[in-house]
Amino acid sequence: MEPSSIAIIGASSVEGKAGNAILKNLIKFSYSGKIYLINPNEKEILGHKCYKNIKEVPNSIDLAFIVIPAPLVLQAVKDCVNKVKYAVIISAGFKEASEEGKKLEEEIVRVARSGGMRIIGPNCLGIINSYNNLIATAVTFDTFRKDNIAFLAQSGVLAGSYAKWIIDTQKFGIGVSISLGNKSDLDEVEIINGYLKDDPNIKVIGVYSEEIKDGRKFVEVMKETTKHKPVIMIKSGRTKEGARAILSHTGSLAGDDAIVDAALRQTGVIRVEDFGDLLDLVKVFDYCPLPKGNRVGIMTLSGASSALAIDMISKMGLRLANLEEETKKWVEKEIMPPYQPAKNPLDVWIALGAGAEKVHRVSIGALLRDPNVDMVLAIMLALPPSYFDAKKVFPEFLELVKKKPLIAATEGDKKTEEWFNILEEMKIPVFTGQKSIKSAAKAMGALYQYKMYLEKIGVA
Amino acid sequence: MEPSSIAIIGASSVEGKAGNAILKNLIKFSYSGKIYLINPNEKEILGHKCYKNIKEVPNSIDLAFIVIPAPLVLQAVKDCVNKVKYAVIISAGFKEASEEGKKLEEEIVRVARSGGMRIIGPNCLGIINSYNNLIATAVTFDTFRKDNIAFLAQSGVLAGSYAKWIIDTQKFGIGVSISLGNKSDLDEVEIINGYLKDDPNIKVIGVYSEEIKDGRKFVEVMKETTKHKPVIMIKSGRTKEGARAILSHTGSLAGDDAIVDAALRQTGVIRVEDFGDLLDLVKVFDYCPLPKGNRVGIMTLSGASSALAIDMISKMGLRLANLEEETKKWVEKEIMPPYQPAKNPLDVWIALGAGAEKVHRVSIGALLRDPNVDMVLAIMLALPPSYFDAKKVFPEFLELVKKKPLIAATEGDKKTEEWFNILEEMKIPVFTGQKSIKSAAKAMGALYQYKMYLEKIGVA
Numbered sequence: 001m002e003p004s005s006i007a008i009i010g011a012s013s014v015e016g017k018a019g020n021a022i023l024k025n026l027i028k029f030s031y032s033g034k035i036y037l038i039n040p041n042e043k044e045i046l047g048h049k050c051y052k053n054i055k056e057v058p059n060s061i062d063l064a065f066i067v068i069p070a071p072l073v074l075q076a077v078k079d080c081v082n083k084v085k086y087a088v089i090i091s092a093g094f095k096e097a098s099e100e101g102k103k104l105e106e107e108i109v110r111v112a113r114s115g116g117m118r119i120i121g122p123n124c125l126g127i128i129n130s131y132n133n134l135i136a137t138a139v140t141f142d143t144f145r146k147d148n149i150a151f152l153a154q155s156g157v158l159a160g161s162y163a164k165w166i167i168d169t170q171k172f173g174i175g176v177s178i179s180l181g182n183k184s185d186l187d188e189v190e191i192i193n194g195y196l197k198d199d200p201n202i203k204v205i206g207v208y209s210e211e212i213k214d215g216r217k218f219v220e221v222m223k224e225t226t227k228h229k230p231v232i233m234i235k236s237g238r239t240k241e242g243a244r245a246i247l248s249h250t251g252s253l254a255g256d257d258a259i260v261d262a263a264l265r266q267t268g269v270i271r272v273e274d275f276g277d278l279l280d281l282v283k284v285f286d287y288c289p290l291p292k293g294n295r296v297g298i299m300t301l302s303g304a305s306s307a308l309a310i311d312m313i314s315k316m317g318l319r320l321a322n323l324e325e326e327t328k329k330w331v332e333k334e335i336m337p338p339y340q341p342a343k344n345p346l347d348v349w350i351a352l353g354a355g356a357e358k359v360h361r362v363s364i365g366a367l368l369r370d371p372n373v374d375m376v377l378a379i380m381l382a383l384p385p386s387y388f389d390a391k392k393v394f395p396e397f398l399e400l401v402k403k404k405p406l407i408a409a410t411e412g413d414k415k416t417e418e419w420f421n422i423l424e425e426m427k428i429p430v431f432t433g434q435k436s437i438k439s440a441a442k443a444m445g446a447l448y449q450y451k452m453y454l455e456k457i458g459v460a
Numbered sequence: 461m462e463p464s465s466i467a468i469i470g471a472s473s474v475e476g477k478a479g480n481a482i483l484k485n486l487i488k489f490s491y492s493g494k495i496y497l498i499n500p501n502e503k504e505i506l507g508h509k510c511y512k513n514i515k516e517v518p519n520s521i522d523l524a525f526i527v528i529p530a531p532l533v534l535q536a537v538k539d540c541v542n543k544v545k546y547a548v549i550i551s552a553g554f555k556e557a558s559e560e561g562k563k564l565e566e567e568i569v570r571v572a573r574s575g576g577m578r579i580i581g582p583n584c585l586g587i588i589n590s591y592n593n594l595i596a597t598a599v600t601f602d603t604f605r606k607d608n609i610a611f612l613a614q615s616g617v618l619a620g621s622y623a624k625w626i627i628d629t630q631k632f633g634i635g636v637s638i639s640l641g642n643k644s645d646l647d648e649v650e651i652i653n654g655y656l657k658d659d660p661n662i663k664v665i666g667v668y669s670e671e672i673k674d675g676r677k678f679v680e681v682m683k684e685t686t687k688h689k690p691v692i693m694i695k696s697g698r699t700k701e702g703a704r705a706i707l708s709h710t711g712s713l714a715g716d717d718a719i720v721d722a723a724l725r726q727t728g729v730i731r732v733e734d735f736g737d738l739l740d741l742v743k744v745f746d747y748c749p750l751p752k753g754n755r756v757g758i759m760t761l762s763g764a765s766s767a768l769a770i771d772m773i774s775k776m777g778l779r780l781a782n783l784e785e786e787t788k789k790w791v792e793k794e795i796m797p798p799y800q801p802a803k804n805p806l807d808v809w810i811a812l813g814a815g816a817e818k819v820h821r822v823s824i825g826a827l828l829r830d831p832n833v834d835m836v837l838a839i840m841l842a843l844p845p846s847y848f849d850a851k852k853v854f855p856e857f858l859e860l861v862k863k864k865p866l867i868a869a870t871e872g873d874k875k876t877e878e879w880f881n882i883l884e885e886m887k888i889p890v891f892t893g894q895k896s897i898k899s900a901a902k903a904m905g906a907l908y909q910y911k912m913y914l915e916k917i918g919v920a
Contacts, residue, residue, distance in 0.1 A: 238771045
């Protein structure tokens with residue numbers, strides 16, 4: 001993950017090819033180690049000299065990317081051993097493609113191991129360690145953003161698509177991302193154990209896995225890891241049909257889902273269903289502190305949203321906080337019309353006469369300050385009467401949200417986009433769209449679940 | 461719902477007031493009936509004469525909107541009876557506010573009924589029947605779009621916010637929308653039974669309800685309605701805490717959720733958890749035919765998406781179709797590289813060498829034409845290698861999708877927005893965002909569930 005030299009076997013001058021994209025990314029994001037290109041038909045690509053074979057490179061190499069047709073990969077691996085420490089095989093056409101490909105993959109791993117070389121892939125999209133300016137993927141990026149989040153995915157295309165989606169549309173970024181492809185040698189367990197578990201830059205780990213190779217080792221490593229940082233995981237192949245499909249694309253056996261579920265529960269790993277939930281949770285764990293308990297304070301501008309939110313937090317094992325008398329009195333004095341008592345949820349539509357900016361400042365502030373509230377859910381409705389400038393309200397909460405999770409769910413019109421941008425810049429998580437309340441409730445539930453786990457094992 | 465005359469009691473010249481918004485909407489969207497304004501302090505508003513009291517209006521009136529402070533509403537209702545057929549009370553401050561308000565509301569209903577007048581609200585946002593150019597809501601619209609969908613919501617603000625969200629951001633529109641507020645008199649059961657059930661303009665009905673007032677009547681009416689058109693419903697107050705919250709905002713008793721669930725099951729009504737799911741399903745039922753069975757054909761560009769999709773459709777009671785030999789052969793011949801057999805899911809990332817446009821045309825077309833496939837899920841991944849012009853591909857499917865549901869789920873970068881716009885214009889439903897596959901699977905599950913219900917009762 002911190003190589004001082006890289007080789008690209010199959011470096012290419014052709015736009016759109018993986019062997020071109022990796023090189024471009026390395027140059028663009030200022031990778032500072034040595035780069036050796038291997039291509040027998042070119043003299044130089046983007047100012048870097050090409051070698052005909054990796055054996056010609058005078059020095060030993062930390063990391064080689066292999067981006068050549070599948071039938072040529074075994075020879076390239078043979079050329080690498082005793083010279084290269086790690087190889088990332090981008091090429092496809094192995095276990096996922098045919099019985100023959102499976103045998104070839106096994107032979108490659110055997111050869112590599114015999115020379116002490118470890119492998120990521122094949123059939124993967126590359127690796128990222130933004131703390132080392134190592135953006136080495138077959139997908140090109142225009143910009144990049146560092147963050148405390150690591151992703152490991154037993155998948156190629158999708159890992160690339162989500163990395164791109166994060167960088168292009170979100171406010172959070174990526175610390176480490178590894179596309180594990182067929183997971184022929186190195187898997188998430190070894191990478192977490194050997195690197196991510198103790199990497200001080202990484203605060204949260206997200207994993208997409210189709211197969212857990214060594215269950216006992218998995219449990220041991222995850223138990224140790226979740227003491228220090230949350231691990232959010234998708235394990236697909238929950239159903240028989242899903243498991244069969246997996247067999248045919250990465251050639252993996254998904255295993256009995258009930259056993260997987262039981263194993264995950266004892267490790268403190270938080271299991272989710274899909275990438276939507278995975279991305280929601282890594283964001284919330286990155287942005288928020290853990291809550292002290294499960295008492296939620298809710299601000300809303302609609303009774304219906306309030307009712308749905310309560311249904312959803314209850315389903316997640318959370319409950320409504322009983323506000324302190326002082327809090328209620330203050331909210332009533334500051335914003336409520338005379339006949340309207342303040343209670344949790346604070347339904348403040350009726351208080352908009354006091355001005356939407358003040359209503360949000362007072363109601364969200366009151367919940368953040370109330371000692372009976374462990375987490376705050378602000379359901380922000382964008383309709384003209386409730387428009388306000390979020391920049392004038394949220395900066396004053398920045399100290400408070402370091403100690404108590406504040407999660408926003410938006411409803412309504414396009415004003416929500418502006419709120420999203422402002423709040424997320426401040427690392428206050430915002431869920432938008434028509435399922436925003438459900439997503440927020442799930443996220444709060446996960447924060448509490450992890451906190452409970454840490455308490456149970458005596459860490460928190 | 462088709463009034464030839466309307467009165468606005470509390471019509472206002474002040475921008476932002478509900479009594480102003482309703483009038484503006486009526487004028488803007490060319491309501492063709494008579495409009496009478498009641499405001500003792502104004503002579504004329506927006507070119508319409510003001511009467512001091514509704515009693516001064518010389519004619520009888522089909523529909524009156526009451527938009528004055530709560531303490532004045534009872535007298536206004538007294539003035540209306542024997543002159544007005546229906547009143548929509550926008551004003552808040554009744555059952556949802558206090559014990560006193562509850563008594564006032566009961567008295568209002570008693571007075572109205574004694575004179576044969578029926579009431580919608582109070583504490584609501586108005587009504588829409590776009591087939592009659594009747595856009596009469598406290599929320600103003602810049603544009604409006606007719607569609608075959610009706611919404612009934614025991615809610616004020618939220619009903620307005622979703623109507624606005626649909627018109628501002630979606631491709632579908634609204635036929636009828638009624639904000640039922642406290643549901644003091646007319647409820648969803650009476651409105652469906654008396655109007656929507658037989659309205660030929662309405663193809664799908666979405667309902668948000670916090671309380672079912674007459675369970676027996678509800679079951680009877682819904683059973684009759686779902687024979688002709690699907691009803692999608694949120695019934696909140698699933699949990700004890702949610703039920704308690706509802707009591708305090710519309711003053712309703714949510715009832716025992718297990719009983720509600722059992723009642724809904726025997727009526728063919730499709731129950732969903734939140735507005736996100738409700739809006740997803742009304743769209744899909746509006747756009748798509750019902751499937752003949754539960755066999756799903758999937759096109760995907762990522763093995764991981766494929767695995768997750770299969771898990772999710774299996775969870776919804778659907779299964780993977782076994783493609784016909786002819787279909788597979790055709791796909792292999794047209795787009796697949798030599799070593800890659802075609803099977804369901806059609807994972808076509810590896811076929812992109814044939815060109816993304818052709819790959820989508822062949823794979824989606826093959827699934828739509830295969831008689832073993834009852835529904836098609838196209839998981840469209842936007843990454844540069846898979847970019848294509850959707851306008852060149854989907855028009856040729858327009859006849860096929862009248863007979864077989866085609867649902868798209870997108871992943872990847874901003875290109876997905878373009879695809880959303882193009883496909884939705886053609887009434888092919890698209891789910892975007894990080895939870896797109898789950899949303900699509902839920903929608904397909906609901907189509908199949910409703911089809912099964914109709915078969916069970918002998919209608920389909």
